[in-house]
Amino acid sequence: MQSKFFDVPGPALITPNRIGDHRGYFVEAFKADWFRENVEDVTFVQDNQSMSAQVGTIRGLHYQSAPFGQGKLVRVLKGAIFDVTVDIRKDSPTFGQWIGANLTAEGGEQLWVPDGFAHGFCILEPNTEVFYKVTNPYSREHDKGVAFDDPEIGIEWPIDLAEAVLSDKDKVQPKLADLNGGIEI
Template identity: 65%
Template sequence: MKIGALPLAGLTKITPTRLGDHRGYFSEVFKDGWFRENVADVTFVQENESLSATVGIIRGLHFQLDPFAQGKLVRCLAGRIFDVAVDIRLGSPSYGQWYGCELSNENGEQLWIPTGFAHGFATLVPDCVISYKVTAPYSAVSDRGLFWNDPEIGIEWPVPVDSVVLSDKDKVQPKLADLPPSFKY
């Protein structure tokens, strides 16, 4: 596996090695010991999968508060997504900054998003299947969000923002300036 540090402290891009021939490929996409030694010493307790059927769906930006704060290891099993993490750790030198990258089955890349970040993605093609391991179970009481298109953050979504498809919940999330303190750096 290849590992790459990213501009926001704590985020990590992981690219599993693929061994291929005329039949296809084989890849070890997760190894607990390797992950603990090279990325973060965490335990994953749940794995989630979502299907987004059309282009331009944006899911997020989501996070959970303690004691159910989640680190996420995200990968795209089918399709192509633009995956985004926003630093919401008070006192962080990169507070309010974002990082985005394309995840797809073709590139095989994964994004590790530790606690203290809001997470979301946009679908770039139809029928995107996303899988992500999390370090805490879902908790409706701890579930929070950040407005997906806050101009203060300035995410450069690679989809036409006037035609995105959002959940009712994601349409009304607070902007960064209105977000209560959630995490400390």
């Protein structure tokens, strides 16, 4: 496995090695010891999967507040996404900064989104399936979000935002400024 870190400390792009032949390929998608030694010392407690049928669907930006903050390890099983994470940690020198990466089923890339970051993605191919491991179970009470189109964040989504397909929840998320300087982790 290879890892790449960003200017915003915390997130990492992980690319597992693929071994292929005439039958297809084999990949070790996750190794707990390697992850703890090379990325972050966390324990994953739940796996989630979503399917989005329509190109231009945006899911996010989501996070969970303490004490149910979640780290997420995101990968694509089918299709492709533009995956985004935004630093929302209180007193972080990179508060409000975002990073984005294309994740594809073909490439096998994974994005590590630590606790203290909002997360979202845009569907780039029809019927895309996204799989992610999380470090805390879902908690409706702690489920929060930030507006995907907040100009203060300035995410450069790869679609015309007027045509974005959103859930009712994601249409009304608060702005980054409403976090009053960030969240405690």
